[in-house]
Amino acid sequence: MHPIQPGLFPGIYDLKKVWLPDRFQGNRKRKNYFEGWYLKNVCAKGENTISFIPGISLTDGDHHAFVQVINGKTGKTWYFRYPAEEFSFSKNTFAAKIGNNFFSANQLKVDLKSETDHITGELNFDQQVSYPATLKRPGIMGWYRYVPFMECYHGVVSLNHHIRGAVTINGQQVNFNQGKGYIEKDWGSSMPQSWIWMQSNHFQQENTSFMLSVARIPWIGKTFTGFLGFFLHKGQQYHFATYTGAKISELHRSGNNVGIEIKTNAFAVKISGEQRKMSGTEKGALKAPVQGQMDRVIHECIDSRINITLTNKKNEVIFSGTGINAGLEMVGDTSLLIP
Numbered sequence: 001m002h003p004i005q006p007g008l009f010p011g012i013y014d015l016k017k018v019w020l021p022d023r024f025q026g027n028r029k030r031k032n033y034f035e036g037w038y039l040k041n042v043c044a045k046g047e048n049t050i051s052f053i054p055g056i057s058l059t060d061g062d063h064h065a066f067v068q069v070i071n072g073k074t075g076k077t078w079y080f081r082y083p084a085e086e087f088s089f090s091k092n093t094f095a096a097k098i099g100n101n102f103f104s105a106n107q108l109k110v111d112l113k114s115e116t117d118h119i120t121g122e123l124n125f126d127q128q129v130s131y132p133a134t135l136k137r138p139g140i141m142g143w144y145r146y147v148p149f150m151e152c153y154h155g156v157v158s159l160n161h162h163i164r165g166a167v168t169i170n171g172q173q174v175n176f177n178q179g180k181g182y183i184e185k186d187w188g189s190s191m192p193q194s195w196i197w198m199q200s201n202h203f204q205q206e207n208t209s210f211m212l213s214v215a216r217i218p219w220i221g222k223t224f225t226g227f228l229g230f231f232l233h234k235g236q237q238y239h240f241a242t243y244t245g246a247k248i249s250e251l252h253r254s255g256n257n258v259g260i261e262i263k264t265n266a267f268a269v270k271i272s273g274e275q276r277k278m279s280g281t282e283k284g285a286l287k288a289p290v291q292g293q294m295d296r297v298i299h300e301c302i303d304s305r306i307n308i309t310l311t312n313k314k315n316e317v318i319f320s321g322t323g324i325n326a327g328l329e330m331v332g333d334t335s336l337l338i339p
Helices: 012-019 142-146
Strands: 033-042 049-058 064-071 077-083 087-089 095-098 101-104 107-113 118-129 152-169 172-175 179-188 195-200 209-219 222-233 236-241 247-254 257-263 267-274 284-290 293-312 317-331
Touching (some): 049 101, 064 095, 077 107, 152 209, 195 293, 236 267
Antiparallel strands (some): 033 179, 049 064, 064 077, 095 101, 101 107, 152 179, 257 267, 284 293
């Protein structure tokens, strides 16, 4: 494991990382920079969802590493803070260590303590489904990954995987054996001004996973609505994004509900999402970066529902189903995202 090292010029490792978005991208000390992974874990019967968000914030006045935790059923969140010097990473794979906590594509181990709370546990992941990376499309951002100076970059580490292990929160153990997981990440200077993000890999049909992110993106003094997403079903991945020529034909929001339709040359996907309140579930308050500083508060519900219908060019239904235990964020003025 390597600590963050200062450097002036990119080396071979820095160039190689373009095709390896899962790995730590900020190997040099930077100003106004953040990077974080999102590891979502749902137990076998779906009654418990816990997400871990390890990361680092590099700003002039406040270099620090962190681990955020959100309990999907209660909306309870935690922010555990560590000195930046306690963050280290592997150059050969996605593996990051923060204090006594370890996160990778295959495993997480946590021992998180505050004056009032203690979260411990070990989860092991297998049968991961990765997002393909090629020269033309080095990850889910496509050729936008090559565009410099964007405020935020996005990567998908695991579309779907199985979980073994348990997490204990203040003495209460949650068993994740035979559960399902998902991993993605963000890095850059700031999260977008406004966005809608939704994800689920809990459909009645096995080995099915979905993610969509729509955001207002600044570029050269202007802004535009960009989106990216995937749908995995029966071993086939369907990709739709601004860079593929896909178009948002419809987007509307009403309170906790959102509807989106996306059309490509080969298929169309119609999505409706609902942030739900079941068994006392509330939206969890998380910290998000602004110029690297983790001082923006956003809200996420990871007990939502997503309805998806995928049709081909002949309007024949390829898939229709509902994803539960879904993550859903609607942040900022989402009317700015309407085409």
